[in-house]
Amino acid sequence: MEENTKAADDTLDPLQEDRRFFLKQSVAFAGLSLAPANLLRSGDWDSEDIPIGNAEKVKLALTVNGVRKRISIDPRTTLLDLLREQLRLTGTKKGCDFGQCGACTVHVDGHRMLSCLSFAVMQHGKKITTIEGLSSGDQLHPLQEAFIKHDGFQCGYCTPGQLMSAVSCIREGQAGSEVEIQEYMSGNLCRCGAYPNIVNAITEVKNSGRKV
Amino acid sequence: MTDKSQSTNPEPDLSFDRVDGHVKVTGAATYSAEYPFDHLAHAVLITSTIAKGKITSIETKLAGQAPGVLAVVSHLNNPGIPGYGIAKQPAERAPMGTAFRIFYDGLIYFDGQPVAMVVAETFEQAVHAASLVHIDYEVEVHQTNFEANLPKATIAPSVQKNKNSPFQDYDRGNAEAMTNADVKINATYIIPTQHHQPLEPHAIIAVWEADDRLTVYDKNQGVKSAQGNLAQIFKLPRENVKVISKFIGGAFGSGIRVWPHTIATVLAAKIVKRPVKLVLGRELMFTSVGYRPYTVQKIEIGATKEGKLSAITHEGTGQTSAYEEHLERTILATRAMYACPNVSTRYRLLNLDVNTPTWMRGPGDATGMFALESALDEVAFALQLDPLELRLRNHADSDPERNLQWSAKSLKECYEMGAQKFGWKNRSLQPRSMKLGGMLVGYGMASSLYGFHRHPSKAKAIILANGSVVVQSATMDIGPGTGTAMTRIAAKILGVQAKKIRFDLGDSSLPDAPGQNGSSTIPSVGSAVHVACESLKNKIIALAASMPDGDFSKPDPSEISIKNGVLYASSNAEKGLSYVDILKFHNLPQLEVTEESKSGPERDQFSMYSFGCHFVEVHVSPVTSEVRVKRVVTCADVGKIINYKTARSQSIGGIVGGIGMALMEASVMDHRRGRYLTRDFASYHIPVHADIPQIDVLYIDKPDVHVNPIGSKGLGEIAIVGVAAAVANAVFHATGKRVRELPITVSKLTDDEI
DSSP states (O other): OEEEEEOSOTTSOHHHHTHHHHHHHHHHHHHHTTSOHHHHOOTTSOTTOOEETTEEOEEEEEEETTEEEEEEEOTTOBHHHIIIIISOOTTSOOSOSSSSSOTTEEEETTEEEEGGGSBGGGGTTOEEEOGGGTSBTTBOOHHHHHHHHTTOOSSOSSHHHHHHHHHHHHHTTOOSSHHHHHHHTTTSOOTTOOHHHHHHHHHHHHHHTOOO | OOOGGGOOOSOGGGOOOOTTHHHHHTTOOOBGGGOOOTTOEEEEEEEOSSSSEEEEEEEOHHHHHSTTEEEEEETTTOOOOGGGOSOOOOSSOBOTTSSOOTTSSSEEOSTTOEEEEEEESSHHHHHHHHTTOEEEEEEOOOOOOHHHHGGGOBOOHHHHHOTTOTTSOEEESOTHHHHTOSEEEEEEEEEOOBOOOOSSOOEEEEEEEETTEEEEEEOOSOHHHHHHHHHHHTTOOGGGEEEEOSBOOOOTTTTSSOOHHHHHHHHHHHHHTSOEEEEOOGGGGGTSSOOBOOEEEEEEEEEOTTSOEEEEEEEEEEEEESSBOOOOOTTTHHHHSBOOSOEEEEEEEEEESSOOOOOOSSTTHHHHHHHHHHHHHHHHHHHTOOHHHHHHHTBOSSBTTTTBOBSOOOHHHHHHHHHHHHTGGGOOSSTTOOEETTEEEEEEEEEEEEEOOOOOEEEEEEEETTSOEEEEOSOOOSSSOHHHHHHHHHHHHHTOOGGGEEEEOSBTTSSOOOOSOTTOHIIIIIHHHHHHHHHHHHHHHHHHHTSSOGGGSSOOGGGEEEETTEEEETTEEEEEEEHHHHHHHTTOSEEEEEEEEOOOTHHHHSBOEEEEEEEEEEEEOTTTOOEEEEEEEEEEEOBSOSOHHHHHHHHHHHHHHHHHHHHTOOOOEETTTTEESOOSTTTSOOOOGGGOOOEEEEEOOOOOTTTOTTOBOOOTTTTTTTHHHHHHHHHHHHHSOOOOBSSOOHHHHSSSOO
């Protein structure tokens, strides 16, 4: 169901390579509401591509933390559930599933996004970065280090989302002051109340000038 | 960077970083729903859409035929939960945990009650199939409106049966004193239903390893009690049930019980003979895991013109379900907080067609102290006296309820430190008298207290052959940093660096420990870890003494120091003997001890409480009435602080929770349907980044030598107690408007012009 290839060149447009997939998927989407499901079945899809619920599995290709993946999925699957349930990248958290808490924040093509509000199939060809892909090897990302140093969490459940948002907050140029950080981090809820520590961590990294 | 100006700890920089910090910032920490299993099935709950009545039919044919569906479970096909027996669901109120039986019969007690569960291959299939289930009900008239039903409140049946219950009507002194008081206030305070809403929704994976062997990965606050409960309910030997809860994404009380949905998931796993996962949707978090109950309190206070409290009456009525009791400490703090000779309290319960409440951070005390500390502020205003001065004049030097000495109390020092840090002396007495940049400025303060809880606990401490240390106890970490604090205790005693210590928790097969509630973890488990590590230290010193090297032949621990796992005798600071060498010499793969620690007779000799106070500055817009908390200083006397960095975070968290309670949190019910309107974070507001300023945290940090070997009283609960009152008092000072019903929303401040 899942096929991995290391993305050797980040600048490579996965759409090019996966054009065959993409065209097939587009046809499937267009036809979903028009044709009986069994007419849509392509002969060369593998045995897992059986109809499920009222939907038929579709294929998509996307890059997750630098690894190119070809997956066939239930089109009702959110990006969040794809990450957690199928790719077993459980660092991205399901807090509300309504886009109201920020725990599921990931980067899509470098921009922060709520993965619970996106169907996975909408991310075809996109580059997804999750908390698991934030650090490089054993070296923590500066914000991860700062979160530990400033104790920017308690239970840790909102933390991956806070971190992904914090990276974007600085990259977007929205971390110029404490007030600005508070405003641009307000989509990420923390019920343990680690807010002041999170703001201090972001402020320190921002002021350090370190690359995020 | 820890701002030293915010710290009273002499060595804050020696605080340990969170021992699980790395796994939490990298996404590697595994929470209950995140354990991988092949053939894992996914469950979705279907809940009632009426508040009272019974199910007349459940149509599951379409759902059963939907692709991927493995089972649709309800009372119609429940093969039986052995521990439920054959008794009818209790028609009358029952003690906690015995009343509501999931999938037992068709009776509906509240809107949102789980009535069926769909299990399917995937989550998406389960959600779809659940939409195909059709349920018909016979509707009965429900009662969910607290105010409308208040006259029906009664003394709880369990209290009626127990003469020693603290919730019995209480009178001390002379009720006449109220009549003779120089100044009187009489007010009613209301807190609405509030929900814990931890960021991690409740989740469980149930795995039957064999017909009589169960493992659950569950979000709960006590693996041992969950193990016991599940063993009872499914009639299994206790040792055949394993509960794993290593990481918990917040709980604040919502995980103290084993809830019905957990039992349903275990049942479903038995039926489909596969591991089953259930994650509650955010909307179900409003009806499945308890809440802080709607509570109405009437307080009357009489005082002399010199500012001495002469009489207090405090009546509290809390909400519970129609099928189960839930009692809270609401009125109890009033008996112990101030030196008032004449005090009466009453506590009543009102049964409504809602789900049962449960303890939520600072249970009862956060509720009761909102009322008492608001009322004190009203008395101070009536007397034209500084609110802090009023509290100082009525400071209780001993426990006025039990006539006992406090084990320790540094509340006056808390007031002094907090007031100084905050700049309380700059407060003008009159409301609406302070302004800044066009905003009304208000300074408010409140006291806090929380009773001391310590339960028998065990810990195992092990030195491994490589010199590293493992400490184990079946305790929990819902967020405060249990492992970090325990590691610090072990590191100090055993002279080992934090990185060479591993603390295991959240597994019911570990040594006995209480659940994480009532601020009891540090006092109970911390003591056990302390005792186990001391015992292990003595054991290794004794082993060293038996070695040919003469330096350690007199095993007096006080003459031996340990640094980085190496023993040094005071007679020879140069030459040490390492744990590794000692174990090697004795040919031991490891050295371990298990110890238990529990309270002794001191519990009856002293009255044990934590104390503290909060100072809050709010700015209120005279145009929009928007309230912004600009500054908070909190000071707590909780005995010895074990690890400053994580303690400070816990205090901040309590303040944030208190600000939510004061300004935004309310679960609103549509009484026509008996259903919550607030079912997500868009309607149930909790504080966000922009709502929370920097918070100064101060501690007295003196060990309470009477409570336990580590002199520490726990912190999580007291952190929130009194915060809502301090905010409300600041709002009064800013606006002259006393809001007695939480939350203090704009509309309550604009009823009339401010």
